[in-house]
Amino acid sequence: MRISAHGMAADLPGGWDARIYRRPPERSEAATHPVLHAGNFALPAERGDYGSGAVELMSAAHVLVVLREFGAEAVDRPLFAPRGRPSPVPYAAFRPDGLQRAIQGQAGAQFFFTENGRPFCLYVVLGSYVNRSGLAPVAAGVVDRLQIEPVTAGPAGGP
Amino acid sequence: MNTSTDPDTPAVPAAPASQRLAERVAGFLGAHTSRRGFIARTAVIGSALAVNPGGFVLRPGTAYAAVCGPAPDCAAGYTAFCCTTNGANQCPPGTFVGGWWKADGSSYCCGGPRYYIDCQNSCTGCSSGCGGYNSFYSSACINGSCHCASGSCDQRRVSCNYFRYGQCHQEIGCGGPVACRVVSCTPPYELFGECSNASATDNATTEHSAPCLPGGCPGAIEQHYYDLGGPGSFLGAQLTGEMVAPDDAGRFTNYQNGAIYWTPGTGAWEVHGAIKLE
Numbered sequence: 001m002r003i004s005a006h007g008m009a010a011d012l013p014g015g016w017d018a019r020i021y022r023r024p025p026e027r028s029e030a031a032t033h034p035v036l037h038a039g040n041f042a043l044p045a046e047r048g049d050y051g052s053g054a055v056e057l058m059s060a061a062h063v064l065v066v067l068r069e070f071g072a073e074a075v076d077r078p079l080f081a082p083r084g085r086p087s088p089v090p091y092a093a094f095r096p097d098g099l100q101r102a103i104q105g106q107a108g109a110q111f112f113f114t115e116n117g118r119p120f121c122l123y124v125v126l127g128s129y130v131n132r133s134g135l136a137p138v139a140a141g142v143v144d145r146l147q148i149e150p151v152t153a154g155p156a157g158g159p
Numbered sequence: 160m161n162t163s164t165d166p167d168t169p170a171v172p173a174a175p176a177s178q179r180l181a182e183r184v185a186g187f188l189g190a191h192t193s194r195r196g197f198i199a200r201t202a203v204i205g206s207a208l209a210v211n212p213g214g215f216v217l218r219p220g221t222a223y224a225a226v227c228g229p230a231p232d233c234a235a236g237y238t239a240f241c242c243t244t245n246g247a248n249q250c251p252p253g254t255f256v257g258g259w260w261k262a263d264g265s266s267y268c269c270g271g272p273r274y275y276i277d278c279q280n281s282c283t284g285c286s287s288g289c290g291g292y293n294s295f296y297s298s299a300c301i302n303g304s305c306h307c308a309s310g311s312c313d314q315r316r317v318s319c320n321y322f323r324y325g326q327c328h329q330e331i332g333c334g335g336p337v338a339c340r341v342v343s344c345t346p347p348y349e350l351f352g353e354c355s356n357a358s359a360t361d362n363a364t365t366e367h368s369a370p371c372l373p374g375g376c377p378g379a380i381e382q383h384y385y386d387l388g389g390p391g392s393f394l395g396a397q398l399t400g401e402m403v404a405p406d407d408a409g410r411f412t413n414y415q416n417g418a419i420y421w422t423p424g425t426g427a428w429e430v431h432g433a434i435k436l437e
Contacts, residue, residue, distance in 0.1 A: 023360060026261060026272050027346065030358040048361030049260070050324075070325065071357045078332035079294060079325060086292045093293070097305070097336065100322045101363075102236035111292045112325060121325050 006034035007118070007149040008067065012142060017043045033069040038142055050100045050123055060105060060128035063139045067122055067146060074119035082113040085122055085148075088140040094132045099125065107132055117151035226374075228366040232314055233307035237364070239315035241278060241339035242371035243308050247391025250278035253302035254338045255331060258324020259347040259354060262365035268344035269376035275364060276327075276347050276354075280318055280335025289333035295321045301335030308339075313369035327354035342372060344382050380412050380419045383427035394419070394429060 001012045005020040012018055018038035025032050035049050041062045047053040051064050058064060074080050086093075093109035096102070100123075107129035111122040122143065126135040230237050245251040257279035265273035280301040282289070288297035298304070303318030321336045327347070328334075348356040368374070371389065373381050380401055390396050395415025404411050409422030417431025 023358070025358060026263070029348070029356055030346065031356045032358050046362070048363055049359045050322075050361065052361045052363040068359070071355055073355055074325075074329050074357070077329035079329040081332060082292050090292070095321065097319055098295075098321045099236070100320065100361075102316065102320060104234075108322070110294065110322060112294055112323075113292065 003036075003038075004147075006069075007152070008034055008036050008069075009147040009149075010036060010038055010142070011145045011147075012038060013040075016040050016142070019043060019047075023049075031071050033071060035069070036067040036146070037064065039064040040138070048100075051125060052101065055099075055101065055103060055106065055125050058103075058106065058125065058127040060131060061135075062127035063135050063142070064125040065122070065139055065142050065146075066124070067120055070119040070121070072119075072151070075114055075117060077119075079112050080114045080119040082111070084115045085113055085120070085143060085146070086111050087144055089122075089124060089136060089143050091132065091136040094124070094126055094129065094136060096129045105129060115148050118148060120148070226368060226370050227310075227312035228368045230315075230367070231312050233316055235315065236320075237315045237367065238277070238320055238337045238340050239308035239310065239313050239317050240367075240369040240372060241341050242389060242391060243310035243313040243315075243369045244317055244339045245391065246371070247388035248341050248343075248372065248385050249388040249392065250276070250341060251338065253281055254278040255281055255334065256327040256347070256351050256354060257331075257334055257337070258326045258359075260324055260359040260361045260364075261346075262362045263360065264362070265365045266376065267342070267366075267368060267373070271344065273365065274343045274345065274347050275361075275367075276341040276343070276351070277322075277324055277337045278339050278341060279323060280338050282333065282335065286333070294323060294333050296333055296335055298335075303335065303338050305336070311370055313371075324359055326357045326359070327351060329355070342368075343386050344377070345386055350386060378421075379427045380410065380421050383419050383421075383429065384412070384414070387429060393417075394431060 003010050003018045003020055006022055008020055010018055020036045022034045023032045037043055044053050051066050054064055094107040096107050099108035105128055107126045109124050124139045126132050242248045250256055257277045259274055259276045261272040261274050263272050264270055267273050280303045282296050282300050283302055285300040287300050305319035306317050308314050308317050318336050318338045347354045373385055394417050397414055399413040401410045401412050411418050411420045417429055419427055419429045421427040
């Protein structure tokens with residue numbers, strides 16, 4: 001399965017579900033940016049940008065990958081200083097308290113970086129901390145296959 | 160306070176049905192409990208009816224649950240509100256604003272978006288754990304330790320969740336877990352200069368609340384009061400309801416250490432200190 005939009009693309013194994021979207025801004029002063037969600041389970045229609053609504057449905061065998069872009073002002077700020085996504089996603093980074101919302105048994109890891117001139121947060125949730133040695137490589141394989149196009153001139157707020 | 164200051168954000172009028180129900184429940188409790196217990200229980204029930212009348216009356220559960228909204232327990236995995244942990248709706252000392260999200264259609268913001276601001280623990284001096292892709296210090300380097308809040312019903316997590324939304328203080332490459340949450344009906348990039356306008360959405364938290372936060376649909380003065388921190392802020396406790404200004408040009412509310420004025424042309428602003436004393 002291949003999915004592509006907003007300068008992002010993902011080649012996913014069979015059985016994966018994915019969406020790339022960009023919400024309309026709630027106010028004229030607000031900016032929104034593209035978000036990618038990919039999971040080896042059926043994603044619900046209603047999801048928060050960091051996967052709320054989906055993480056509650058995950059079993060111990062499931063993985064959720066979130067790639068969220070930020071505005072151009074974030075480029076070169078210390079939080080986004082790392083160049084390029086982590087490859088492979090480090091197994092040791094996953095922790096039970098590394099979640100937006102702590103859910104019993106799960107583990108999460110978050111990575112801020114800049115790639116091709118675009119600032120991102122990569123957030124990965126594993127359905128089982130105990131089984132992280134089996135799930136982390138699955139997530140890493142998907143993250144490695146994500147494609148991020150170079151930044152292009154476009155309307156304010158991102159590509 | 161139940162009067163409106165802003166025609167766009169009218170306050171919720173008194174609900175006669177809720178009031179009648181509160182009086183009936185209070186009457187029942189008064190006949191079945193001590194005076195102290197009666198007062199405490201009716202206060203919580205009154206808050207529940209004001210904040211979430213439908214939820215309290217129609218669904219099984221406690222008044223505490225109706226005030227604090229969904230998932231108020233520590234085990235539910237969400238972070239507590241700062242007014243529960245530190246008395247004010249603002250980031251406490253030893254933390255910094257780390258990011259924010261919005262929840263759409265919140266009754267606490269008159270049906271509009273409600274904004275949640277994460278206060279991340281700061282580093283205490285050591286740098287263990289920080290660097291490269293790791294944007295969090297080890298627990299030994301931060302101010303807070305993970306525990307459950309001890310609010311009457313907001314018993315969510317404190318300094319437990321190592322997660323960062325990322326729109327604020329991007330010059331800080333490493334931080335600690337989320338200490339607590341601040342809420343507002345005002346976009347964070349208008350409240351905090353260090354926050355970008357890169358919007359994030361999570362509607363799962365739309366109805367999260369605490370007894371120390373305003374209920375219902377706050378008017379402009381009440382919104383501004385809580386944007387400044389509420390009762391735990393420099394303004395202190397509220398002393399009066401909203402009143403019409405002497406020149407009839409707007410409205411105002413008095414607090415222990417100042418006042419907030421509102422006019423259609425200027426919006427709400429606070430006056431305190433020497434100017435107020437004059």
